[in-house]
Every structure is written in C-alpha cells, then in structure tokens.
Amino acid sequence: MPRRLAAPKQVIKRLPVYLRILDDLVRRGIKVVSSRELSAASGFTAEQIRKDLAHFGAFGTRGTGYNTTFLRDKIIQIIGLDRPTNIIVVGAGHLGKALTRYNAINNPYVNIVGVFDTDPGTVGSRIGSLKILHLLKIPEFVKRYCVRVAIITVPAEAAQQVVNQVTGCGVKAILNFAPAQLQVPEDVHIHNADLTTELQSLIYYATPGK
Amino acid sequence: MPRRLAAPKQVIKRLPVYLRILDDLVRRGIKVVSSRELSAASGFTAEQIRKDLAHFGAFGTRGTGYNTTFLRDKIIQIIGLDRPTNIIVVGAGHLGKALTRYNAINNPYVNIVGVFDTDPGTVGSRIGSLKILHLLKIPEFVKRYCVRVAIITVPAEAAQQVVNQVTGCGVKAILNFAPAQLQVPEDVHIHNADLTTELQSLIYYATPGK
DNA sequence: CATTGTGAACGGATTCACAGCC
DNA sequence: GGCTGTGAATCCGTTCACAATG
Structure with missing residues (x-):
C-alpha cells in the first residue's frame, strides 16, 4: 500500500x-x-x-x-494518473496552440479539455477538435470538468491576473510559460517553464570561458 | 572582478x-x-x-x-550575455515554430539564427525572416555562426541522432523538448523541458489526496 | 542605522555499504 | 549469486546570526 x-x-x-x-x-x-x-x-x-x-x-x-x-x-x-486528468490551456497564441497539439500527441495520460483566450479574432476558432473559448468562461468550465491543472501561455502582463482567476476557482497546479514571477496561494504549486530564463541559464554553460 | x-x-x-x-x-x-x-x-x-x-x-x-x-x-x-549569442532550433513543427517566434519577441539577449527540419514540405518555408533549412546544413551553419546552443524539438525517435550531430560540431548546451533521456558528452549541458513529464509531475500535486 | 557579506549551523538529498531475501 | 531495501555517512545548498561598513 x-x-x-x-x-x-x-x-x-x-x-x-x-x-x-x-x-x-x-x-x-x-x-x-x-x-x-x-x-x-x-x-x-x-x-x-x-x-x-x-x-x-x-x-x-x-x-x-x-x-x-x-x-x-x-x-x-x-x-495520480490512474484517473483521467483534465487540464486547460490559457492563452491561445502560437505557443498555446503548439503545446495543445503536442500534448494530444505525446501525453497518453493527460487530456487538454479547454483552451482560452481574449482576442476576438482567436476566440471561436479551433485547435483540432477544441473550440477556443473566452477567458470569462473559465470559472464555469473549471467547475464543470473538475480542472485542477492549468497551463498558462498568456503575455507576462496578463499572467498574474490569470493565475488569480484560475486559483480562485479550484486550480491547484500551474505550468507557467509567461516570463514573470507569479504569486500563488500556499496550497497551489507552480512550475515556471519560461523559455527566456531557461535559455539564458544554458548560455552560462556554453560560454567559452567555461 | x-x-x-x-x-x-x-x-x-x-x-x-x-x-x-x-x-x-x-x-x-x-x-x-x-x-x-x-x-x-x-x-x-x-x-x-x-x-x-x-x-x-x-x-x-x-x-x-x-x-x-x-x-x-x-x-x-x-x-555571458554581453556578447551576442547565436542559437539554432532543430525541428520546425508547431512547437519549434512557436518557440522561434516567442523567443524573438521575449528574449532581448538571444538570437535564433537558424531553424532546421527534414520534412521536404517544411524545408524552404519561412518563420518570420528565417528560412527553414535541411538538417544536413547544420554542421556548416554551426561553424559559420559559432553556434554553441541548440533547441531540440524533433520527435523522440530522432532526438538522440540530432544531439549527436550538433554536439559533434561544437554545440555545448541543449534545451531538449523531446520526450527522451538523451546521452551527451561530458562537457555538454542538457536541460530537459519536456512538456509531458513536466505536466505529469504537476498532477501529483493537484490530486485531491494531496 | 540600514544593509551587505559571510562563517557557522542546519537540513535534506545523494551516495555508500551492507543486510535481507529470492 | 544477484539484486532490492535501507541505515549510516557524506555532500551540498539554504538559513541563521552577526560582524563589517558606507
């Protein structure tokens, strides 16, 4: 046991x-x-x-x-992968779209069930079979699908607000791609996967002077 | 000092x-x-x-x-960001394209100077001002532009071969998005940024039983 | 007097060495 | 004999407490 x-x-x-x-x-x-x-x-x-x-x-x-x-x-x-895990992606720019498609192909244990954006030109279009919804729909959606994990790919300026919104309605873990240090409640886990800082720290090791 | x-x-x-x-x-x-x-x-x-x-x-x-x-x-x-850093992206699928665009916008210190793929339908097309080149051009390109950092977004099956190729011609640091554990020479740094494992470990913390 | 810089104490993760078991 | 499971020893990064100093 x-x-x-x-x-x-x-x-x-x-x-x-x-x-x-x-x-x-x-x-x-x-x-x-x-x-x-x-x-x-x-x-x-x-x-x-x-x-x-x-x-x-x-x-x-x-x-x-x-x-x-x-x-x-x-x-x-x-x-905890023995039960289906529903997650959402907030931010449907190039990165959000790519991650959504990538996950569908590569991750047998995790389903992306919703993708959200604010841009009127983006909301309503599709990624595979998923329709992109407006951020305002998040609370209702998170409750309906028991979503506890969110991927954030919005611009840095909008990231904290999105974090507040999703943690406010039950999300307990966040994968953050925005280049920002975000505040989360005690009981929420956040992992920063910002390409900018990731690349910069790699460069330290690639510089000729060791 | x-x-x-x-x-x-x-x-x-x-x-x-x-x-x-x-x-x-x-x-x-x-x-x-x-x-x-x-x-x-x-x-x-x-x-x-x-x-x-x-x-x-x-x-x-x-x-x-x-x-x-x-x-x-x-x-x-x-x-080591005081000198311009040239990096390449290997794999021009959705993720590679998105990362290339994302970096151009968000990272003031790092330039992506080349993007590579093998798919005949992809090679020759453009991401912004960059033309996508065939993987065979990597060695020449890495030497010409003194590239020491590579981002890898190819499928898992192709990743090890790509790592061998780029480390063989001078690359010293790799940001790997492929879901695979890759072997690198002693003096090369690799950082795995695989979405699959990242998400799965987050799910551990999001599961109700804490 | 506020704030940096740092030796010492602490804690937690990795490695070691081997006991336990098939 | 070979491999797992684990207490002990070690290593390493963080925290603490304070001396140094503009």
Whole structure:
C-alpha cells in the first residue's frame, strides 16, 4: 500500500521519467527490469532509483528486479494518473496552440479539455477538435470538468491576473510559460517553464570561458 | 572582478530571474534596490540572493543596497550575455515554430539564427525572416555562426541522432523538448523541458489526496 | 542605522555499504 | 549469486546570526 507521505520534489520530478521508460519496456514485451538497467536508461543512479521508489513502498523482488507492468501501474497510481486528468490551456497564441497539439500527441495520460483566450479574432476558432473559448468562461468550465491543472501561455502582463482567476476557482497546479514571477496561494504549486530564463541559464554553460 | 568559479546549478538558474527584475527596475528609472526588495519581486529569500551574488563578487553597498544598472550589467557579464549569442532550433513543427517566434519577441539577449527540419514540405518555408533549412546544413551553419546552443524539438525517435550531430560540431548546451533521456558528452549541458513529464509531475500535486 | 557579506549551523538529498531475501 | 531495501555517512545548498561598513 503506497504511503502518500511527503516525497521530495526532486523525486516527484523523476517519477514521470521512470514511467516513460517502463511504458517503453512494457511495449517491447520486457517483463523484468533491474535498477541498474533503469539507471542506464534514465541517467540517474541505481541507488537513487531504489530510494525514490522506497518512498512509496517495496515494489521489487530481491535477486530479480522489478516487474515492469506492476511498477508502471504503481507509478501511475502514485502520480495520480490512474484517473483521467483534465487540464486547460490559457492563452491561445502560437505557443498555446503548439503545446495543445503536442500534448494530444505525446501525453497518453493527460487530456487538454479547454483552451482560452481574449482576442476576438482567436476566440471561436479551433485547435483540432477544441473550440477556443473566452477567458470569462473559465470559472464555469473549471467547475464543470473538475480542472485542477492549468497551463498558462498568456503575455507576462496578463499572467498574474490569470493565475488569480484560475486559483480562485479550484486550480491547484500551474505550468507557467509567461516570463514573470507569479504569486500563488500556499496550497497551489507552480512550475515556471519560461523559455527566456531557461535559455539564458544554458548560455552560462556554453560560454567559452567555461 | 567576477571569479568564474563553479557556481551551483541552482544559482545559475536564478540569475536570469534577477536579470529580468533588474531590467524592469532600470526601465522604471529605479537606481537602487535592496536584497529584501529583490526577494519580494523574485520569491527567493534575501539571504539567498546575497549568497548567490557573493559567488561572483561583492556588488552592493552596505547600508544602501545594489545599484540596479551596475548589478544588471554584472549579471549580463556573468551569464555571458554581453556578447551576442547565436542559437539554432532543430525541428520546425508547431512547437519549434512557436518557440522561434516567442523567443524573438521575449528574449532581448538571444538570437535564433537558424531553424532546421527534414520534412521536404517544411524545408524552404519561412518563420518570420528565417528560412527553414535541411538538417544536413547544420554542421556548416554551426561553424559559420559559432553556434554553441541548440533547441531540440524533433520527435523522440530522432532526438538522440540530432544531439549527436550538433554536439559533434561544437554545440555545448541543449534545451531538449523531446520526450527522451538523451546521452551527451561530458562537457555538454542538457536541460530537459519536456512538456509531458513536466505536466505529469504537476498532477501529483493537484490530486485531491494531496 | 540600514544593509551587505559571510562563517557557522542546519537540513535534506545523494551516495555508500551492507543486510535481507529470492 | 544477484539484486532490492535501507541505515549510516557524506555532500551540498539554504538559513541563521552577526560582524563589517558606507
């Protein structure tokens, strides 16, 4: 029985990587995998992988390794992907549209159920089968579909207001692409994925003087 | 004189945040800022900000704070943004195109100088003023423009091959959007910004059972 | 006297080493 | 014999407390 204790943030960031590797192993018909093999596939150390999993239970067999299907299903449960997760995208510019399409193709566990914008020229058009709605529709929509995760791709100036709006109606986790440091309530998690800062910090490592 | 000692990765990730805040303060004509004010604007603690900056020198004035313009210019130097940085985007799908446009608008310090793809229907078309080139042109291009940073937005199956190609001709830092764990040489930095894993780890925090 | 810069204390995550088990 | 699970040791970044100083 997985104990849902507070696991370190870094552990939580690695679980989806394990999940992807296990998905691939299961697809290839491989039944058992050792922490050493997972290490080779993920780049994390074998000890770290074992410790990570130990936060949630003992899923392996000593002398043998981990049953791939069993471990995959456990990780799905731990992350909370065993129930369908509905998320919304706020901001339907080029980036918002691209992320929506990208996710539909690449993420088997997560459904984008709504895309929102304010631009009258954008509202009403479609991304795949999704119609872009006005931001004013967010509260009603979030409640109807029990949305708890939002992706924000609006301009920096509008981002804080959008955050206030979505956290106000039940969203508990935000993936923020706007180049801004945003304030969120205590119980809301936000992850900044701003391309600008990401690229700038990479440049530090690429500069000739090491 | 900034000592270019090894600074923790986490410090390097915060520098661009400080830079953005300082850019804004300078634009608003504010001459001096304290670590406490930077803390309020960034969400990091004042002590942490002072320690971060101390890795590179003593840039403040005791009793007063930091000169905004001076500190901004120092951070630009430390990151390596004082010389123009040319980067390329490999993969001109929806995401690659969106990131290219996004960066042109939002990142004053970084120029995307080339975009590459293999699809015959895509090669030859344009994103803004940039013509999309075939991947075969990468080596020549990277050398001509001294490119040391690449953004990768190709499908997962093609990502490792692209990494091998670009690291083979001088690229030292990679921002990877493909859902894959990639192998890079010792001296190359890679940062994974895969939407799939990012979203999945957020879902852990959004699940009702905390 | 407010604020920086920093050694010391703290805490948390990773690594090590090995006991436990198939 | 081989691999997992885990307490102990280690490492590293953050926080604390205060000395230094314009």
